[in-house]
Amino acid sequence: MFENALVIGKFYPPHAGHRHLIETAAAGARSVWVLVQGSRFESLTAQQRADWLAEEFAAVGNVTVIAVRNDCPEDFFSDEIWMAQLENMRLALKMRGVESIDVLFSSESYGERLAQAFTAVHISVDPRRSAYPVSGTMCRENLATAWPLLVPAARRGMAVRIIVVGAESTGTTTLSEALSAHYRRRFPQLHDVVEYGRQFTYEKLAARQASAPQTRVEDLVWTAADFGLIAERQTQLEQAAAEASPLVIADTDALATTLWERYYLGEGSYGSFAAVGQLPRRDIYLLTDHNGVDFEDDGWREGEHRRAEMTEWFKESLVEAGHSWILLTGSHERRMATATAVIDAMLAQQAAFTSPGWAGRTSLAATE
Structure with missing residues (x-):
């Protein structure tokens, strides 16, 4: 030794x-x-x-x-x-x-x-x-x-991370799914980073209905601990996606979870805030605007009346935290065009390793 x-x-x-x-x-x-x-x-x-x-x-x-x-x-x-x-x-x-x-x-x-x-x-x-x-x-x-x-750790650190956020029924899931389908042709291993809060809601409702079958989603009681768990799990899904692919497209994140906690529990609840302190590096947030998007009530949403307020909360939070973000407006096609333009530029930058002129190369063929 x-x-x-x-x-x-x-x-x-x-x-x-x-x-x-x-x-x-x-x-x-x-x-x-x-x-x-x-x-x-x-x-x-x-x-x-x-x-x-x-x-x-x-x-x-x-x-x-x-x-x-x-x-x-x-x-x-x-x-x-x-x-x-x-x-x-x-x-x-x-x-x-x-x-x-x-x-x-x-x-x-x-x-x-x-x-x-x-x-x-x-x-x-x-x-x-x-x-x-x-x-x-x-x-x-x-x-x-x-x-x-x-x-x-290098994969998690180098992955290009695109975070899609927005108020209810503003096209976040539609956009993230379309972007994933578009880039999966280039990165077959690209993971879907879905909104874990929705899955958690399904599970919470099912558990409640097991003892009270008449329970509806609006009857659920939310706690700060619920939002803390959702935020932590959301980041775990994102990190797993980064290990799998050079590109991550996430339908929401822990920062968005803090806004939904504020929405449901008020200004004094901070269950999800610890997870925000552990957020991985972000490349850009794509914020879907509520204007021009019809509200679709799928039975799991609170209502249309607070969409403008939530959109403003997102803008304020992203600016306060110093994140890069783009407000996506217009048709779905226009939003996709804007999103893919910036993502393509980021992927090109990611792949452009620079080296000084004297740097050597290691050829595996030469070592065999």
């Missing part, structure tokens, strides 16, 4: 091969130091990648992940550049109190030379990528295909 192990990399983005590398190191050393090196020229920051890896290994007590800013060029034939890179690593470790490294775990060709520089043993881990046929290059070149191979 070694004392201090070192793992370095870009982890751009973190994937199953990286996890295997760090797991191997964690099994062979008392302390594993993972240096995540990221430059200003890359579209994911070093801190983002480090946070995802730290979350992945949170339950492993001997792994420490460190984000390292490194804008130095890469040139394995330059002794001067090599020294600059080594000093960047050494100081990152020194500032954490690590003065010596016993072993370097690596899958790269430079591993032996780097280990020698640290006067450490080199252990090569799956250099041919046969155990996990994935590389950062492969992920960046075809993110949708590689999505299942990213570590779950």
Whole structure:
């Protein structure tokens, strides 16, 4: 068992091969130091990648992940550049109190030379990528295909999240279902993130009718705990969808749940507010306007008279929280056109990994 192990990399983005590398190191050393090196020229920051890896290994007590800013060029034939890179690593470790490294775990060709520089043993881990046929290059070149191979925290962090919200009978479900159908052709694994509050209402009514068959939906008594559970479960559904697909289209979320809690229980009820504090990163909210949309009473709705008020609540809450949002008006076709235009732009941005000119590529074919 070694004392201090070192793992370095870009982890751009973190994937199953990286996890295997760090797991191997964690099994062979008392302390594993993972240096995540990221430059200003890359579209994911070093801190983002480090946070995802730290979350992945949170339950492993001997792994420490460190984000390292490194804008130095890469040139394995330059002794001067090599020294600059080594000093960047050494100081990152020194500032954490690590003065010596016993072993370097690596899958790269430079591993032996780097280990020698640290006067450490080199252990090569799956250099041919046969155990996990994935590389950062492969992920960046075809993110949708590689999505299942990213570590779950990276998937949750990188997914484009589209949240559809609105007052009763303003077309939120119609829009979210149409968007899901449209993008499922591109992302077959895209999940439906349905309104859990409606499912909860069905279950609550069925449970009440088991002892009182005449109970109607308007007879149900709501509590702050109900809304807390709904908000928590809504976020869980959204997170599961992010792990499955690079695109999430959610029909409501925990923030919307706080407004419905306010609607039913008044200003003094805060059962769902804790879940809002744990909201994942949002890309955009699509707010469906009530104007020009006929109210359809499906037997589960309160009425048309408060739609304008609710729409205003949504606008105020989204602005107060600093979220990006678009008010969707007009016909369903017009709303779809607006929504798909912004989603397409966001997906293009998601897939556009940037790298400096000196960055190398890992070809799996070349390692076989």
